[in-house]
Amino acid sequence: MTSTTLPRSELAGLSAIEVGAGRPVLLLHGVGLQAEAWGAQIEMLSGGYHVIAPDMPGHGQSAGLSGQATLDDFVQAYIPVLKSLSEPALVVGHSMGAMIAFELAHRAAENVVGVVALNAIFKRSPEAAAAVQARANALDGITVPSPTPTLARWFDTSESPERRACDSWLRAVDPAAYKQAYTAFANGDGPKREALATLACPALFATGALEPNSTPAMSQAMAELAPFGRALIIEGAAHMMPMTHAPAVNDALLGLAQEVWP
Template sequence: MTWTTQPRSETEGISFIRAGTGSRLYLVHGVGLRAEAWMAQVKDLSATQHCRAFDLPGHGASRALPRPATLAQYTDRIAAAIDAPGVVAGHSMGAMIALDLAVRHRHLVKGVAALNAIYCRNPKAAEAVRRRAADLSATELNDPETTLARWFAGQDTAARRACRAWLAEVSAEHYKAAYEVFAAENGPADADLARLSCPALFMTGGAEPNSTPEMSKAMARIAPQGRAVIVEGAAHMMPMTHAVPVNAELAVLIRDASR
């Protein structure tokens, strides 16, 4: 699998890769990445779905939000780019956005997948992510190797090399803006999880140090139609490194959402 730059469409200041026909599958990536991070899903699932992989605001070719931004502003910008109800899958910060969409824009969301999502960080983890946000420069990108080691559990793969290139290209200002939102949030509120009215998949890696299996299991217990799946051996970049099980579970979610 390679992650080369793809042609894009644009609406409401959001750029996106699109492929396939059928019901909608919307894909939202995490901080520092771009829509190409979803290409393993787009190539597989576009056989039966109309896939749209968005660039986050300030990432790829999408217009940035004014600073300081909030999670709700990121969500609302993505919501404005959704042209028909469908399944929404998000990864990392994209999972925060996907769940927020399912709560506040529920008319747009038939099913939601939160991949490598955080929930109720413990004090040590919360302090660590806030410290990482504070250490970021708005004018100069940090060395990505520490981040990549965390994301890929120390493995050097084509996926890691693609992420290294994307992290080297992203705007330092917009990366910091998004990461500050990611660090300030602590995952969905229990009351919001309990209000989810659609099928919800919470999926993470067994080797994920931050968006832990316990977090996904806890969210799935609260969501009325929640389901937790843990991929053994997967770390943070699970959609890229373990696309086969991710795609299989997304296909189940799509089926459940169509009932």
């Protein structure tokens, strides 16, 4: 499914894949990707849930945001989507999408029954913060950056359908929108401790054991701070684990869905 472009509909100002029926599950992808990055999750969850996978603003078929958008601007773009649903949703985010998912759970708690943050950052080290800022500053917003360094961080060196799909999405994204989103991501440092401590819904913080940036220690620290938090570290996985380790991710999502909707 990663190589297939799925039909979209317009939903509260964003282009979105909508499939299935039942309780709503909202899937939020990361910078440079598009909704098809959730292909394995869409296929699994749509058998029993209403799955909504929007394209991030400026990605896929969604229009971009104006100006020098912040993470808050991206969060605000998704709130109408959340409020348009018939009932509170399970919100799942990956990478920057995980940052947005947590903010939705914090700011629009009445519309969220549970949250899953996959490969989420939390309190970057000074070295990691400097590195991501340098990558953001190197983007000119005019030319498409080579995806090679990004793919090297996300995958090992071997070729795979998942790597090729990400390569094609990174080459297709609008350079200005990519710079806008990546800068917002680079300027973020994950959820605030007080926000984690007051999170009222079940929360899963999951990452890969081989993830060098959204590290296992980060997921474990967030889970310890959240009253109903738990951590999952997937062995052998790195940044793109929703694609590369879909069975383990799918089992975790289904488990939380069955918990919030017994």
